[in-house]
Amino acid sequence: MATMATRMIGPAALLLKGLITEAGTGNFPANASITDADTSISCVDSSIYPSNGVIELESEKIYYEYNDTATNTLEQCIRGFYGTTAAAHSAGTAGMDMPLFASGLGETHGGVTLTPTENTVETHTDQAGVVPKDEIRTGTVFKVATSLAEVTLANLAMVHKETVVGTVGSQGIAISVGVGKSLRDSAKPLIIVPYVEGAPSNDIEDLMGMPKAGMKATGAVNFDNANQRIIGVEFTSYPDAYKNVFYIGAEVLTYIA
Numbered sequence: 252m253a254t255m256a257t258r259m260i261g262p263a264a265l266l267l268k269g270l271i272t273e274a275g276t277g278n279f280p281a282n283a284s285i286t287d288a289d290t291s292i293s294c295v296d297s298s299i300y301p302s303n304g305v306i307e308l309e310s311e312k313i314y315y316e317y318n319d320t321a322t323n324t325l326e327q328c329i330r331g332f333y334g335t336t337a338a339a340h341s342a343g344t345a346g347m348d349m350p351l352f353a354s355g356l357g358e359t360h361g362g363v364t365l366t367p368t369e370n371t372v373e374t375h376t377d378q379a380g381v382v383p384k385d386e387i388r389t390g391t392v393f394k395v396a397t398s399l400a401e402v403t404l405a406n407l408a409m410v411h412k413e414t415v416v417g418t419v420g421s422q423g424i425a426i427s428v429g430v431g432k433s434l435r436d437s438a439k440p441l442i443i444v445p446y447v448e449g450a451p452s453n454d455i456e457d458l459m460g461m462p463k464a465g466m467k468a469t470g471a472v473n474f475d476n477a478n479q480r481i482i483g484v485e486f487t488s489y490p491d492a493y494k495n496v497f498y499i500g501a502e503v504l505t506y507i508a
Contacts, residue, residue, distance in 0.1 A: 397483075
């Protein structure tokens with residue numbers, strides 16, 4: 252027997268840790284400085300970062316909503332993100348590294364759906380007949396489903412666990428049959444950040460996360476008169492070393508650090 256309580260989170264930012272294995276560094280310019288309230292962050296080179304995500308500048312994590320690669324600027328930043336403290340930063344003469352903490356998956360369409368399923372087995376005795384004597388949990392499965400609104404080669408490759416090959420203007424993806432591939436082997440920590448008043452929440456208690464999120468494609472809808480073209484994706488959570496599959500609030504900071 253399985254019990255299910257599906258929850259529509261609505262607009263949310265989905266962040267994957269380790270999606271870009273060579274996170275690199277954009278370097279904070281040596282001649283730049285920012286206050287603890289600035290919402291634009293200059294980079295020597297922002298092209299190595301995804302369109303949105305989280306960077307680390309000294310001890311502060313900073314969420315940025317938009318990466319303007321033309322000006323090498325991370326825009327619409329939320330300062331003191333993910334339980335850190337907003338601070339002023341001065342690069343000095345050598346500059347500072349800005350490692351990528353997590354990659355944003357970009358804009359979604361139709362919200363984000365969280366489905367926890369608690370699986371149980373009823374036990375019976377002859378004396379009690381059809382009335383259950385007890386009900387034993389056999390495990391809880393968490394799934395997160397959404398549709399990516401940005402239909403790009405990079406997103407298609409990510410969802411199918413493949414790589415974009417070729418040079419700009421002549422790129423492509425070869426999608427293999429994939430028989431025998433383990434989703435757990437490619438699973439990465441997923442952080443869910445609900446939107447509040449039009450922007451990702453910086454309230455720690457709003458955070459949710461999967462320690463090991465296996466990703467799979469669930470199909471795409473092509474352009475026609477009624478539908479927008481999207482990339483369907485679903486994440487299934489696998490247990491971590493503590494046998495946990497989902498975290499909420501401050502526990503996300505502890506276990507998906």
